[in-house]
Amino acid sequence: MSADNRPSWDEYFMGLANQVAERTTCLRRGVGAIIVKDRRILATGYNGVPTGLAHCSETGCLRQQLGVPSGQRHEICRGLHAEQNAIIQAARFGTDIDGATIYVNTQPCVVCAKMLINAGIKEIVYQNPYPDELSQQLLAESGILVREYAGE
Numbered sequence: 001m002s003a004d005n006r007p008s009w010d011e012y013f014m015g016l017a018n019q020v021a022e023r024t025t026c027l028r029r030g031v032g033a034i035i036v037k038d039r040r041i042l043a044t045g046y047n048g049v050p051t052g053l054a055h056c057s058e059t060g061c062l063r064q065q066l067g068v069p070s071g072q073r074h075e076i077c078r079g080l081h082a083e084q085n086a087i088i089q090a091a092r093f094g095t096d097i098d099g100a101t102i103y104v105n106t107q108p109c110v111v112c113a114k115m116l117i118n119a120g121i122k123e124i125v126y127q128n129p130y131p132d133e134l135s136q137q138l139l140a141e142s143g144i145l146v147r148e149y150a151g152e
Contacts, residue, residue: 009039011152013103014127017082020044021105025055026079027064029106033082035090035121037100043093045085049078071132074111083112087119101125103149110135117142125149 007015013034021032025048035043049055062076080088083104090097098120107130108116116124117138123145139146 008152010125010149014125014149017103017105020046024048025057027056027061031082031104031106033086033102033104035086035097035100035102042095042097042100043086043090045082045089047079047082050080071109081109081112083108083116087115097121106130108135110138113138117144
């Protein structure tokens with residue numbers, strides 16, 4: 001909390017990202033993302049299956065069934081990542097996210113990192129590390145500011 005007993009902007013937006021993560025339909029990990037520009041929320045996203053499709057709680061998680069380790073074989077997952085859903089929400093409703101910051105409660109994977117780079121995101125604030133060396137390399141090369149949120 002800041003001196004006036006209100007959460008800092010980082011604390012506020014990360015708290016919202018964690019709250020958005022509660023909407024996940026993923027059986028393995030709840031991830032939430034908030035895209036912000038000029039301290040205004042532009043889009044949100046959480047990880048889950050495309051709109052209108054059966055949730056993994058109904059179909060079972062194919063990656064769990066096959067014993068696929070975290071961070072591998074994204075293509076066999078029915079769901080989209082929180083960052084992907086936030087970018088899609090912005091695009092669907094015509095919201096410009098170029099130059100924005102994304103708050104996400106888990107460090108982006110390489111697939112999401114590539115999307116965030118091309119979407120024009122200028123800063124990523126994440127809470128929980130995710131061991132994806134290629135993601136970290138691409139983000140460093142892109143010039144996007146990446147910060148780990150450690151709480152306040």
